[in-house]
Structures are given as structure tokens and as C-alpha cells.
Amino acid sequence: MAFILETKDLTIRFGGHTAVDKVTVQIPEKKFTSIIGPNGAGKTTFFNLLSGQLSPTEGSIFYKGNEITKKSATERTRLGIGRSFQITNVFPNLTVLENVRLAIQSQANVRYQMLKHFLHYKRFEEKAHNILDQVLLDEKADTLASNLAHGEKRKLEIAMLLALETEVLLLDEPTAGMALEEVPAIMEVIRKIKAEEDRTIVLIEHKMDMIMDLSDEVLVLFHGELIAKGTPEEIVENETVQSAYLGGMYDEQLA
Amino acid sequence: MVLILRNMTKSNLIYLGIAALLLFLPMIITGSTKFMITQIFVFAIFAMSYDLLLGYTGIISFGHAMFFGIGAYSTAIFMDHFDSSLIALFIAILVAVLFAALVSFIVGMLTLRLKTHFYAMLTLAFAGLFLVAAEKMRWLTRGNDGFTIKAPEILRDSTTIYIISLISLVLIFFGLRRLTNSPFGRVLVAIRENEHRTESLGYNVLHYKVLVTVISGVVASLAGVLYILSLRFVNTGVFGTDLTIDVLLMTIIGGVGTLVGPIIGAALIELAHDWISGLANVHWIFERWLILYGIVYILMVIFFPLGIVGTIREKFSGRKKSKNNAKQKAS
Numbered sequence A: 001m002a003f004i005l006e007t008k009d010l011t012i013r014f015g016g017h018t019a020v021d022k023v024t025v026q027i028p029e030k031k032f033t034s035i036i037g038p039n040g041a042g043k044t045t046f047f048n049l050l051s052g053q054l055s056p057t058e059g060s061i062f063y064k065g066n067e068i069t070k071k072s073a074t075e076r077t078r079l080g081i082g083r084s085f086q087i088t089n090v091f092p093n094l095t096v097l098e099n100v101r102l103a104i105q106s107q108a109n110v111r112y113q114m115l116k117h118f119l120h121y122k123r124f125e126e127k128a129h130n131i132l133d134q135v136l137l138d139e140k141a142d143t144l145a146s147n148l149a150h151g152e153k154r155k156l157e158i159a160m161l162l163a164l165e166t167e168v169l170l171l172d173e174p175t176a177g178m179a180l181e182e183v184p185a186i187m188e189v190i191r192k193i194k195a196e197e198d199r200t201i202v203l204i205e206h207k208m209d210m211i212m213d214l215s216d217e218v219l220v221l222f223h224g225e226l227i228a229k230g231t232p233e234e235i236v237e238n239e240t241v242q243s244a245y246l247g248g249m250y251d252e253q254l255a
Numbered sequence B: 001m002v003l004i005l006r007n008m009t010k011s012n013l014i015y016l017g018i019a020a021l022l023l024f025l026p027m028i029i030t031g032s033t034k035f036m037i038t039q040i041f042v043f044a045i046f047a048m049s050y051d052l053l054l055g056y057t058g059i060i061s062f063g064h065a066m067f068f069g070i071g072a073y074s075t076a077i078f079m080d081h082f083d084s085s086l087i088a089l090f091i092a093i094l095v096a097v098l099f100a101a102l103v104s105f106i107v108g109m110l111t112l113r114l115k116t117h118f119y120a121m122l123t124l125a126f127a128g129l130f131l132v133a134a135e136k137m138r139w140l141t142r143g144n145d146g147f148t149i150k151a152p153e154i155l156r157d158s159t160t161i162y163i164i165s166l167i168s169l170v171l172i173f174f175g176l177r178r179l180t181n182s183p184f185g186r187v188l189v190a191i192r193e194n195e196h197r198t199e200s201l202g203y204n205v206l207h208y209k210v211l212v213t214v215i216s217g218v219v220a221s222l223a224g225v226l227y228i229l230s231l232r233f234v235n236t237g238v239f240g241t242d243l244t245i246d247v248l249l250m251t252i253i254g255g256v257g258t259l260v261g262p263i264i265g266a267a268l269i270e271l272a273h274d275w276i277s278g279l280a281n282v283h284w285i286f287e288r289w290l291i292l293y294g295i296v297y298i299l300m301v302i303f304f305p306l307g308i309v310g311t312i313r314e315k316f317s318g319r320k321k322s323k324n325n326a327k328q329k330a331s
């Protein structure tokens, strides 16, 4: 099996607190990997290290066999590592459409064009509507992002990631805080990308049914350490995981 | 879509109409009014260049006068040392633009990696450096006393300068409007809104910031060139911090991120200058000047943070939106 992302002894400390602790892991290409772990386990921090928002205290990261530890967030996105943020991170005073269009423009590599009007690029707009349609947000296309409800912001976050069309999609709790009836649509979008089988998805989630349903492989983080990895079935049966983690908050959901 | 395009051509027509009216204004106004309106054109260009930084990209600079001063001194020194032919002027403008581009590039590369407030302080320091240099290099600049220059023959007529400044203003306005509405311009706005997210979308933020600083610096230097051609005198005041404060006020009062706003702001500030200095017969007027500015600034930030144009636009788009909603509800 080919690995698209690898980390070696990846570690980051904030003061005395080790948020990610010597994590060595390989993410298989074109597979669906999930990361679980209790609150504060270091999942988001791990993503921040992969996508270049943070640089590690120790350890290294490889993408398609090349070291990217020192590369900036910009470079990593262009290499093909895209992400969505757990805490919504959009352009508040721009419309939903403009938010997505900016992602599309980057994907289309139209970066320094100064002479043409942006409306000249009709295809960007069409594509943006198309993506917004997929996440059921198109009716809000002209709304300012800051005026969206929480669940809608989550959808915009996903729309922007989809627009980037990166090879790797890092999804940080895409459905957290969404109204229950909105979740299936987002699940559907994620399932569709998985079905295409040409991209690598890494998902952080707390919803165990979603993990069981989608994942090829599950990684378990606990106090910043990788304590287990395996198929969803293996993870559910893993004793370390059960005693360290599932025994606490998730047993009802699993039952 | 079609509506937006139609609206835009409509606003273009309005702007061009106003420009045409201004073109014929010199026929009916006196020399001193003509000179003042020319000054307004010049500062409008300067303020637009600042709006590119502050309003569109969210870069706060306290040293923008340095580019204005570079334009002014390059022209003046060239005109002074060579003959006052059009060719000398042409070379002077070229030098002004290239020098401004070089300095803005260097300042940008050195400082734009820094956090906003450090950047603002460093630009202040750089501008201070130029001011000190202009004061100390007396053999070249004749220091604080300054010197008068001879403009090329055909540019000595105030109406010619007026028209050249007006045409420059119109061209730069439409040029910058296209720039801010281009894909590049949209990324500038994205940087203003959320720099980190812009990065994680795959845009190299530093490149954009340096590029926009260079463009802004070049436009500001052109304003400096026109300033010298209309005044035919230069002294170290063109590097002064009060000039940066002026341009900051023009942009904020008129409305940041609108381009039209800074033009209106330039007119208002210039008129206010004129009015206040008309009232001046005591020497501590400068104190009052700053106090007045301070008050206006505070009132603006509290009551009209969007500036004149920004506030009007928001009212207008708010109305349009509620009308649309009403329509939707009705259907």
C-alpha cells in the first residue's frame, strides 16, 4: 500500500504541555482514515502540523515521500493538502459566493491577474454555485459569511475545501454543531468523495456511527500519543482503546 | 449579473461626466481656485494609493509620505540639475517611479513579514530616515529651505497642469478600480479579511503584500511628481509625517476600500486646510489644527467608521436588499 502522508516522531509542545507526542504514522493513499480521541487529545493540533499552521517542536512530515516539515501552509495547500477548520475560519465580510470563489480561483491558479475584471471568470461563479448546491448552501450565496448560522458556516467551510480540489482532504469535525437534520447532506458529500476513490480523506470526528461507516482505518490519539490504529472493528475491540478512551464517554454510542 | 454590469457602466458614465465637467472648469474659475483644485487632484491620487494599502489589503503604513517625497524630490532634483526640457522631465518621472518601486519593494520585503503594528512602526522609521536624509544632504536638497524649480516651458501654464493632473487622476482611478476588481484585487480583500485563511487557500500572502506596496508606492510617487509640477517648489515637507496623517484622514473620512472615498476625502481635507489657514492669524494655529483633526478623526471613527462613501453605499445596498426581500415575499 502506498502512503501519501507520513509523520515521524511528530511532537509539539506548548510551554510544558505536549499536545502531540512522538506520533509516527502513515496515512494510506486514496483511503479513508479517521482520527478519534477525547477532547484535548491533540487531534486538531495534529492537523495544524500536517497543514502547516503550526511547526513541530520535533519530528518530521513527509508528503509523497518528500519532506515537507519546513514548508509553509501556502505551499502545502498547493502541493495538495487541503483542510477544513473545526473553528470556522472564513472571510466574514465577503459573501458566501465570494468565499468559495476565492478557493476556486486559487485552484484554477489565477493568482496575479490584475487586468481582467473578476466577473470575466464566469466559470468560477458557476462552479461556486455548483459546490454550494452540493452542500445545500446555494440559496445563501449572496449572504455575508458573518450573517450565516453556525451550521451554515460549517457548510461553507466544507464548500471551500471542496473547491480547492486537493488530493488530500483533512476534515476537522465537519458536522460539529450542525443541526441533526443537516448532517446527512454533509455525510452524503463526504461519502461521494470517498466513492470516487481518487482522493485521500482524513476525518476527525466524535460521531462513532460515522466513523464505523466510512473509515478504512482509524487512528486513536490520547494525550497527544497515538495509542492504537486499525480497522474500525479492530479499534472497537481493542482493549487499550476501550480502557483508555471508549470506556469513558463513548460506550453508550457504541452499544 | 447583467444588473451589476449595467450598474457599473452607469457609474462609469457618471464618473466620466464629472471628469468632463471638471475639464471645462478652468474657463470660469480664478487662478487660486484652479491651483487649489489641482492640489485636490494630486492628493486624491495620493490618497487612492493609500487606500490600496489600508482599505483593500488592510496594511497600515505610517510612512506613506516617503513615496510621495521620492516622487517630488526626484523630479525637483532632475529639473534643477538638468535643463527644464520635457526629456529631462520624462527621465525624472522614470527615475521617480523606479526609485519608488525599488524602495517600496525593499521596505515591503524587510517589513511585511512582521505583525501589523510592527510594520506600521517600521514604515514610520523608514519615512523618518528619508526626512533626515533630505535635511542633511543639503548639497542635493538644500535642506529645509528647499528650492524652486523651472518646469518645462509648456507646463508653466496653470491650466495645463490642472488638466494633466485631472487626466492622471481619471486614468489612475479607472486603473486602480480595475485592479481592485481583478482576481488579484479580490485576493487583497481576502488578505484584509483573514490573512491566515488566505494563506491556507494557497495564496502566497507576502507576494501580494509586496506587490501591492510597490504599486501603491509608484502611484504615490506619481502624485509627488504632479505636486512638484504644480507647486514648482520643494522642501522637506514632502517627507513629513503630517502628510501621512493627511492622507490617512482623507482615506478614512472619504471611506476606506472605495477609491471614490479618498477622492472626496482629499477634497474635504484640502478645503478644510484652506479654510483654517484663512482663519489663521495667530501662531499657535498649528496646535488647533491638530486638535481639530483629532476631533474630526475621533468623531468619524465613532459615527462613520465606513467613511462618507462607505456609509452611503451601505445605506443604499441595505435598501436594495430589503426591497429584494419584499419582492421575494410578495411573489
Ligand SMILES: Nc1ncnc2c1ncn2[C@@H]1O[C@H](COP(=O)(O)OP(=O)(O)OP(=O)(O)O)[C@@H](O)[C@H]1O
Pocket (backbone or CB within 6 Å): A014, A019, A037, A038, A039, A040, A041, A042, A043, A044, A045, A046, A086
Ligand atoms: N496554540 C496553542 N497554544 C497552547 N496550547 C494549545 C494550542 N493549541 C492547542 N493547545 C492545547 O493542546 C491540546 C490539544 O488541543 P486540540 O485542539 O488539538 O485537541 P482536540 O483533540 O482537537 O480536541 P477537540 O476534540 O476538543 O477538538 C489542548 O490541551 C489545547 O489546550
Ligand SMILES: [Mg+2]
Pocket (backbone or CB within 6 Å): A043, A044, A045, A086
Ligand atoms: Mg479539535
